Amino acid sequence: MSCIRFNTTAMKSQLDQARSAGVGDDPVASFLSPAITESKIARIVTMSQDANPKIRESAALSYHAPLAVYEKLARDSDEGVRSCLARNHTAPCDVLRVLAKDPSETVRAFVAVNYSVPEDAMEELAKDTSPTVQKLVAWKASLKDDAELVSA
Numbered sequence: 100m101s102c103i104r105f106n107t108t109a110m111k112s113q114l115d116q117a118r119s120a121g122v123g124d125d126p127v128a129s130f131l132s133p134a135i136t137e138s139k140i141a142r143i144v145t146m147s148q149d150a151n152p153k154i155r156e157s158a159a160l161s162y163h164a165p166l167a168v169y170e171k172l173a174r175d176s177d178e179g180v181r182s183c184l185a186r187n188h189t190a191p192c193d194v195l196r197v198l199a200k201d202p203s204e205t206v207r208a209f210v211a212v213n214y215s216v217p218e219d220a221m222e223e224l225a226k227d228t229s230p231t232v233q234k235l236v237a238w239k240a241s242l243k244d245d246a247e248l249v250s251a
Contacts, residue, residue, distance in 0.1 A: 135163045144168055152177035159183035169194045178203045185209035192217045204229045211235040 133139075140163060147158035147168045152175075158164055159172045160183045172184050173194045184190055185198045186209045199210045199220040210216055211224045211232050225236045 139163065140165060147172055152180050155180045156183040160187055162187070162189040166191060170197075173197045178205060181206045182209050185213060188213055188215045190215065192220075196220045199224055204231060207232045208235050212239055214239075 143158050143161045143164045146154050146161075147164065149155055149158075155172065155175060155177065156179055158168060159175075159180050161168075164172075169184065169190055170193075172180055174197075175181055175184075181198060181201055181203065182205050184194065185201075185206050190198075190213070192215070195210055195213060195216045196219070198206055199216065200223070201207055201210075207224060207227060207229065208231055210220065211227075212235050216224075221236060221239075224232055227233055227236070
């Protein structure tokens with residue numbers, strides 16, 4: 100894999116404009132992500148309905164999907180789609196609660212390490228029948244304990 104980055108003409112123009120305007124020492128850091136538009140949301144919805152599970156995985160990883168998309172993908176027949184959703188830290192708490200009860204150990208494991216999962220779901224995962232899920236819950240709790248020690 101190459102470490103060369105290829106910028107579009109528009110990106111190069113934006114960098115040049117920022118340099119000439121004197122925007123900080125590093126103009127790249129001042130750029131924001133593109134605005135979330137209705138057309139972007141519509142693309143995410145369309146992707147969530149695609150027959151290809153890899154496309155649905157992309158929708159599951161989106162930070163801007165509508166609630167109905169997250170809810171539908173939480174019940175997707177493909178474990179990979181549900182696993183991607185379980186990793187998404189912007190997934191709504193109620194969706195993560197559903198995924199915490201998923202039949203797949205892999206999905207539940209990803210929920211266990213998601214920092215947005217609600218406490219009641221973590222308590223349920225701590226009692227999970229899977230030793231892997233239980234160990235991940237304990238590992239995540241140890242990180243929280245370490246952080247509390249550092250801040251004390």
